[in-house]
Amino acid sequence: MKIIIVKDQQQGGKKALEVFQAALNQGAEVFGLATGSTPETTYTEIVKSDLDFSQKISLNLDEYVGLKADNPQSYRAYMQQHLFNFKQFKRSYLPQGDAADSQAEIQRYNDLLAQYPVDLQLLGIGKNGHIGFNEPGSSFTEQTRKVKLTPSTVAANARFFASKEDVPQYAYSMGIGSIMRAKSILLEAFGVTKADAVAAMVEGPVTPDCPASILQQHPDVTVILDQAAASKLS
Ligand code: F6R
Numbered sequence: 323m324k325i326i327i328v329k330d331q332q333q334g335g336k337k338a339l340e341v342f343q344a345a346l347n348q349g350a351e352v353f354g355l356a357t358g359s360t361p362e363t364t365y366t367e368i369v370k371s372d373l374d375f376s377q378k379i380s381l382n383l384d385e386y387v388g389l390k391a392d393n394p395q396s397y398r399a400y401m402q403q404h405l406f407n408f409k410q411f412k413r414s415y416l417p418q419g420d421a422a423d424s425q426a427e428i429q430r431y432n433d434l435l436a437q438y439p440v441d442l443q444l445l446g447i448g449k450n451g452h453i454g455f456n457e458p459g460s461s462f463t464e465q466t467r468k469v470k471l472t473p474s475t476v477a478a479n480a481r482f483f484a485s486k487e488d489v490p491q492y493a494y495s496m497g498i499g500s501i502m503r504a505k506s507i508l509l510e511a512f513g514v515t516k517a518d519a520v521a522a523m524v525e526g527p528v529t530p531d532c533p534a535s536i537l538q539q540h541p542d543v544t545v546i547l548d549q550a551a552a553s554k555l556s
Pocket of ligand 1: 355356357359360361383384445446448452
């Protein structure tokens with residue numbers, strides 16, 4: 323793992339932009355994208371930049387089950403608001419939260435991942451070490467699936483919803499097996515609340531107890547941290 327420590331999330335976004343730029347220079351065609359607060363400055367920097375994604379494909383990690391694409395809390399809406407309204411991609415895919423047939427939707431997404439192997443996958447990390455919605459205990463080999471969110475993830479996501487009861491209990495998520503197939507991975511983490519998860523990911527044993535720890539076995543991972551998120555590294 324290549325670890326880059328920056329002052330704050332703003333600087334992290336600028337560093338991440340350099341990683342996207344380098345991937346484009348090396349001919350990357352397919353970008354795996356994430357939502358949440360972590361990549362916000364990265365998307366701001368991409369939007370401000372002259373990077374051209376108009377012939378590129380994007381595939382997001384996850385989407386809440388049950389939400390329509392135009393629901394303001396959906397990850398599709400997040401991506402529109404932070405990136406797609408300003409930067410055109412040739413095609414942008416997310417799991418369809420309100421798909422009538424879950425199994426067919428999972429198959430569709432796995433087929434897309436097979437058709438468009440991800441060159442650069444952007445990730446955040448949960449306080450419990452999750453990546454995508456792969457919570458502790460998840461298998462390291464699974465592909466896209468429907469996952470039940472843990473109470474801690476539901477609680478963490480509640481800040482985006484009117485009440486805790488409105489937070490979806492399930493999500494579609496690329497599995498860890500899907501994530502590990504990306505040619506390169508960029509994980510960002512900012513703030514002291516991520517420090518334990520970051521230490522477990524980088525220095526702990528490779529174990530499903532910390533799903534992100536599997537990234538130790540990926541050949542091309544860049545980790546961008548602010549000083550607070552790096553504070554528990556030895
Ligand atoms: C988002 C995702 C999640 C988040 C993680 C951190 O698409 O898959 O794994 O990256 O929950 O969330 P934030 O960035 O809001 O702290």
